[in-house]
Amino acid sequence: MSFHIVLVEPEIPQNTGNIARTCAATNTTLHLVKPLGFSIDEKSVRRAGLDYWRYVDVVVHDSLMAFLGEFPNARMFLSTTHGDRIYTDFKYKDGDMFLFGRETAGLPQELISENRDSAIRIPMSENTRLRSLNLANSVNIVLFEALRQNGFPELL
Secondary structure, eight states: OOOEEEEESOOOHHHHHHHHHHHHHHTOEEEEESSOSSOOSHHHHHHTTOTTGGGSOEEEESOHHHHHHHOTTOOEEEEOTTOSEEGGGSOOOTTOEEEEOBTTTBSOHHHHHHTGGGEEEOOOOTTTTTSOOOHHHHHHHHHHHHHHHTTOTTOO
16 A cells, blocks of 8 residues: 655755655655755655655656646645644545645645645634644644554554
8 A cells, every 4th residue: 555745846855854754654755846945866865864765655747737737637635724624534545646745835736726625724713714723743644544544554
């Protein structure tokens, strides 16, 4: 069983590093959609101390359009503060992809509008709804719900 985390134009290397670590620990594929706000070449990864990077299944895509074109029939969930449904409202299954947008702007509004039925959100108080949770925390919340629903496949 495999889930996919898709980071669309991530900007903060520490968030991506934390998410990569989660993906390594859960056998989850990490997709990075360019442009990236940082370098992931071998020298940069080594300098950042990401000793687990070699255990991460990372796929880099040149653009959001290229990514969407590569997976036209995949079941995708768009994580956004603008989602109508809560992330626990769905039954997740093998191969599902979870898209997360840039830290400063989220996912493109047009993409969300075209996919309202699969736009999910994490409940937050009205006071904080204008800002989202940290990207790495949000990925963990959603991914671990999907893993829980499926009995934590292949995890100890």
